[in-house]
Amino acid sequence: MNDAQNPHALSEDIALRIGLAARALPDTDPARLLKVLADAVGLPPTVAQLDGLTVKQLKAAADGELAEVDADSLKAALALLKGQGADIEPPPPSEAPLTEAEAPAGSIRVACASNGGELLDGHFGSCRRFLVYQVAAGAQRLIDVRDIEDSDAEDDKNAHRAALIQDCQVLFVASIGGPAAAKVVKRDIHPVKFPQGGHAREQVAVLAGLLADKAPPWLAKIMGQDTDDRVRFERSAEEA
DSSP, X not given: OOTTTOTTOOOXXXXXXXXXXXXXXXXXXXXXXXXXXXXXXXSSXXXXXXXXXXXXXHHHHHHHTTTTSOHHHHHHHHHHHTTOSSOOOOOOOSSOOOOTTTSOTTOEEEEEEESSTTBOOOBTTTOSEEXXXXXXXXXXXXXXXXXXXXXXXXXXXXXXXXXXXXXOSEEEESBOOHHHHHHHHHTTOEEEEOTTOOBHHHHHHHHHHHHHSOOOHHHHHHTTSOOOSOOOSSOOGGGO
16 A cells, blocks of 8 residues: 555654654553554644654543653653654765856756755754755766754844755755745745655655756746746645
8 A cells, every 4th residue: 555545654764753752751662652652643743743743742642541651761862753763864965066167058056954864854944954966957966965963043044044055946955934935035045844654755856857858937036037936835746
């Protein structure tokens, strides 16, 4: 049964988070934790829902299934559910960026908000790094991995993060708030949400395919056409 046939199917990233979080809780297996998450946020949980989850919600869900678990264990499990507790280093950049002269016409740069490995699983305001890909028609390469240190921000964390990817035209992110999106758009970067997360390279490959075909309106705007209405919080079915 594929994901379309099973509405409760978990992505590989979310399943890994739940498995790791269950191990951090005493006498808890993934099935027990899924019961709690089903009551707290519904199934299948999205990256955005897990980002917003609190210890209080975990303790109260499923008639207090985890009410007796100590606070430290719950905090550790919650960090794992948010993708923050078991960092996996991303692969090194595969190749150097193409120069302007080398890049094919219509080549763009895409930043992916990530917490571990080559996953697209980060909230804009809390992700650990940006994976930067150069994308052309039918091709893509990872050209940079930009770790984020919010202590470097003078007074505006969102503006600082947007500045880190100011050479990119597109931002792929699991979730982003309206004020943060405005800071991104101000730098002519187009945010696209992927609430279910996934593998960054796979999502970038889809975009490369769009560049090889007739680009949808939102992508055509990025490639130098009309730039009105740059903020998008959901992709349409045609653009998925």
